[in-house]
Amino acid sequence: MASGDDLATVFSSDESTVLSQDDVEMAVSGINMLLNNGFDEAQALFCKYKDDSPLMNAGYSFVHFMQALMSFEEEKLAEALKILQTTEKTCETGDGFIRAFKKRFSKKKQQVGSELSVEDRIQRQVIVADCLLYQAVLVFTNQDIASYIKGGWYLRRAWKLYEKLHSEVIQLQEKKTCEKINQLSLNLSKPDSNDSVPNQTQKPSKESTSKLPQEPAMDNNDNELTQEVISRLLGSVNFGYGTFQLCMSMVPPKILKLIEFLGFEADRDAGIAALVYCSHSSDMKAPLAVLGLLWYHTVLRPFFALDGANRFSVGISDAEDIIQQKEESFPSSSLFLFFRGRIHRLKKENDASLVIYHKALDESCGQREIELMCLYEIAWCNLLKLNWDKCLEAFTRLNKESKWSKAYYSYLVAVCLGSMGEVEKAHEMLKQVPSLVKRKNNQIEAFVNRRAEKFKKVTPTQEHCRLLALELLFLWHALPTCTAEELQPMLKVCDMQTDHKLLHLKCLVEGGIFKELGEEEMAVNCLKETLARHQGMKDDYHVPAFAMFELASIYMKSPETTAEAKRLLHEVKENFHDFDFENRLNVRVNNALKHLKSNSKQTSKQSVKQ
Template identity: 40%
Template sequence: MADRTGYTATTLSDVAFDDVQLSLAGINLMLNNGFREAESIFLKYKNYSPLMSGGYSFVCFLNAIMSFEEDKMEFAMVALKETEKMCTVKKAEKSLRVKIFGNNSNTKKTLLPITLEDRLQRLVIYADCQLYMSMIIFSRFEISGFMKGGWLIRKAFKLYERIYNEIAAVYKDRFGQDITHPNQTKLPESETVPVDDDANSNDGTENLENLDFSDITEESLGRLKGAVSFGFGLLQLCISMMPPNVLKLVNMFGFHGDKEFGLTCLEEASRSTDMKAPLAMLSLLWYHTVVRPFFGIDGSNTEHCIREAKEILEVNEVKYSQSALVMFYRGRVQKLECNLEESLKTYNEAYDLAVEQREIQLICLYEIGWCSIIKLNWEEGLLAFARLKEDSRWSKCYYAYLTGVCQGALGQLETAQEMFKEVPKLSKRKNNQLEAFVIRKSNKFKKKLPTKPAAILMVIEIVYLWRALPSCSQETLDTMIETLDNATLTLEEQALCRMLKGALHQQMGSKEAAMQNYEDAMAYAVQGCEDPYVAPYCSFELGMLLTEKPSTASRGKALILRAKENYKDFDFENRLNVRVHAALQQLEGID
């Protein structure tokens, strides 16, 4: 039963429920398209227990992070701070004392200790709040918030680490299982993480050492392990993928990342009875269907991520057969398999199911647009991106750019030019690489009409940059190469054209032709190129191809290092740095 230290005195004896089961049921209801019903359940019981408060604030957070609407972000921050306050251990002990003894002055100094299980649960939820608040801060792309967001993540990371290590020690004692993080760093005894605004409180993680876990059942211990594994694993995974320049800053904050350990944590969390088990499952699907192919973590091979994602989907088929969000990831798998017709069918079905979840409808519409342009279906792509430009509050200038290139590819050149002129006016984010890119590309057409070949070149460019070429059919790849071969382009556009031809030949398995085009692109880039990212990207792509043969692996690695060290301040530099970082880890044995 729930610990009722969050109840008001009048409701203490009136309500009895299992908050563990109810919170998990609420999250499952949300995933099965019952967003409003789930929100209603969590809202009703949010003051009754930390778990229900945590569930409510998570629903608010998810609503905010998917919509990017400022009022929803502010509302989520308020909800998270309320949960944070409820989960402060000292306040919980004081609350329990007042409920039993009242405000009698003779008992004011008496704090009734809450159970160890509840203490750990509160600390995990407290850490979750720090993580979610940092994500909201980072999503605003404000430089002033980076330090605050970094500090919140640091608090979350250290709390997760200490709680996980304590539970790992108990698992080793009871069951002989060693689940300790293999590369963990032990904090100095003097370093603690505050979990209360009161500097004189003893609510920090210094109280997590030498605790008596004997009263915690195996079932509760497993749930707590799953609860802490979600946030700890997610952070480990995200930090492990950061490029070296960002990683140095992250290490200054005192945390580290391990991809395999992070994935293990998320898998453990997904099998638990904690309310975050479904969220861990979604995080794994996100990693396998979005992150791995987008950053090219497995190179051009998508078989592994497809297999991993399919296994997760099969295990959860019965439980989430009609879930729009799970269906979205099923569509991602079908897209990775180049089965675009089935993918479009799945996205449209998910769109229809997400009646109460506008944000899920928008991400489905985005994928419908992408599947359309991958098929060179400019009309359907135009319809999807034009609607996103009007309905989505996330990067309207990006959607305007995609609308413009589809119009140009259709030959609607005057309309496309007007759309490109609108792109800079719609930008609201400073220092954002995506918006800087589409603004720079759109500004070419302030005073001149785009041409149809130039518009198609821009479409193929963004398909390449978004690493969507593996989803293209052989027929589509042939059409793209034929279009580029016949296009009349300026000298400044030649470097980009050759790079894209190289990527197309590489996707088709013509590696010699691909390498020749990458070399030609780098030569054109020296003569003059309006896209400064072409040279470093070609250096990386050519280097990766050369590393496939032992005889040229050394030269290939040198080109990859050149892409990292010889070029700065180009479009999507961080994306390339992530790929370089992953590649160099795999090439550690090559001189």
């Protein structure tokens, strides 16, 4: 938890003393409390002073945003959206049509002194852009077309602000740099001690005064913008600027067209560079930039195959470097422990990952959202090891304590029960799933609903439930985090399948497992069999789409088969629609095509040189 001395300083100080404290320092303290397991204390601090400073108001809304993002619960998502909209309105600096109309025809003239300083104006506009960005992220959690369009509108508005502010702050920084260069030039041009010394009683001439250093850069209200302030503002802008670029990496290209982002391609490298700059700045969002980078390297890069279909663990070293740099600042932070656990998973060290997640769970005691995040990862680590009883324990607790998607967690509980042989209990649970679905346009709930509907009148077998568990591991892109020792038992589960109606799914999972074992010939045979067995079927259209992607990812490795890989990727992109998890697969397909295009350009350049 946060230090008791820190809290005593904040809450026992005289009110006027606290309010006169630099709000930047106070906001940074609040964020550090948040990340050092002092979630409640940080929330109390931001809540107390949210009406006294735009930065504290921004911190208050961010705490709610973070709670909503970690929990995925509808009530918290709705509450966070409302609070972010309030902060956005509070910090708006531009004159809308109505405000401009009233201002123009009002008899009362605005006092010049009431104008915002450049620093305050830029800070407020950054907060507005951040609020729009956070709203987009929350809306995107629904993962449906309507949400992508709405979220895209928020992103577009945010991007226009970030682009404008980034350019403005860069210009301020360049101006300050020029002033320093001029100052240095003047200093170097002064005569040294060996030169003649002018009469100190003599008044300076007009010529000599014109060579004196100019005053520091001022804003419209004669407030000096120091280099420190400009650097902090740039860090503040760069957080949203960089996060925006990474968000764009997750948006399917078809959705980009729908929200009129046609022609826009996110510069991922620029986004990473912006977040790195922010992480080393004095802005309150510096620690958040660190978390953003860790999330990118350990979650987004592998899940969406952002570095190509076959470079799953490429972000490990980057994440480890960040953790090492920030270890002293956040020694027992449950969030940093969470990312340590992710790193171990990517390194196929699931036993070590479980130890770290249990430690994070202990450290996060009382912070419900972080507890549920850790519990979820513990459940998945046990699922990778086919520890059905431990999976059941964790998913049962999540089903009871989490308000997010009872349908999803009930489905997971049912699959675990069935995998343990308790098929009657599994059947009863599966029959409840359709009634628990709240949002049929949500990809996950739509998927578990379709799966559960098949068991209305038919009791599942133990073998079938275990295959459904492996399907989840495949679709959640978790197989690459398994060792050969963990993958072998999964093949035995596939061998147990005898129902001819499930052979297409069995072959898909087998193909994914053989691919991770390095037995690519067997993988190709299984994936081709998947396509053959699915022909004529009227459901499970996600199976052939994912099979084609897996085939393409294997063919991409050899120059002789890259043309076939490209053909398969385009077939998935152009001919498969309205299947389960279409959006997440389209992101992977798009990144794979970009990777092929990049490799083709490099090959062409090398050929020209030779």
